[in-house]
């Protein structure tokens with residue numbers, strides 16, 4: 142573990158990553174021949190996928206064989222373009238290796254070695270993302286309370302289940318009236334996975350536009366994500382809520398601007414929000430601008446809140462107006 146002078150952990154990613162990059166990386170370890178378990182711990186057969194209930198309908202296959210297959214495809218045909226395409230929501234051009242890293246069916250050490258061997262800007266950007274995973278782990282190891290309490294409090298008096306129950310439900314169901322937010326929330330429900338850009342903008346929407354407690358969003362993600370991981374999930378939520386390690390804690394992502402930038406032709410929204418699939422052009426990101434019969438024909442809600450109202454509420458709460 143890398144530690145800065147005078148503290149037990151790095152609180153900012155960039156200096157952490159600089160030090161992390163200078164460390165010599167050990168070789169991956171082989172699989173152990175045997176695993177010694179404490180006396181009295183029995184062994185149970187693993188259930189097959191068909192024996193499990195409550196799985197997301199579109200959940201990807203798991204296991205080491207599948208992880209290795211996905212890794213091979215990724216190194217061959219995804220990695221080189223990663224730097225340019227990692228935020229392309231519709232292109233789905235990230236590795237999707239997070240469940241394998243979470244369950245240990247792939248080793249992060251091996252991924253770093255193999256990416257570095259491949260080389261190039263895509264590999265560098267990918268290694269940097271893998272370092273975020275370590276960064277959050279070292280923060281949580283040093284501050285275990287950050288799993289449930291603000292890492293750096295902003296003295297928020299968040300809206301809660303009691304005061305914002307309907308808004309929270311609409312967010313979970315993908316019925317906020319903001320198509321890009323709803324698309325991402327529906328992807329989460331269907332696949333048990335969500336694109337990183339979707340995670341960022343849905344978390345910003347819940348905590349900043351709706352001003353709802355980050356723990357409510359983090360809990361929902363942990364309930365549904367196949368890669369749901371205490372360090373990565375809670376600390377990414379805190380990062381976006383502005384109570385974590387972000388050096389710009391009051392940044393707010395505008396869901397319309399994000400949609401136009403990261404889903405410019407609306408393919409991602411049309412894929413996940415069938416009510417909007419027939420809309421042409423930019424209306425897919427702002428259906429409330431449609432008039433008359435066009436609007437009335439859509440079985441799609443009006444926005445829960447005007448963005449300017451949400452922003453004003455957030456700024457007041459943070460004492461910044």
Ligand SMILES: Cc1cc2nc3c(=O)[nH]c(=O)nc-3n(C[C@H](O)[C@H](O)[C@H](O)COP(=O)(O)OP(=O)(O)OC[C@H]3O[C@@H](n4cnc5c(N)ncnc54)[C@H](O)[C@@H]3O)c2cc1C
Pocket residue numbers: 227235236237238239240242243267270271272273274277335336337338340341344362366368369370371373374375377378381
């Ligand atoms: C609100 C929120 C919640 C999140 N919850 C989780 C979670 O529970 N589990 C989880 O693994 N990731 C979480 N992330 C981080 C990130 O979104 C996922 O790791 C990524 O989307 C997984 O897809 P991928 O494997 O295709 O990623 P790639 O883009 O291919 O990245 C490769 C790997 O790098 C790591 N990584 C990438 N981005 C991050 C990041 N921001 N923080 C930490 N590690 C990262 C992951 O292990 C990922 O598999 C969260 C992000 C946000 C904003």
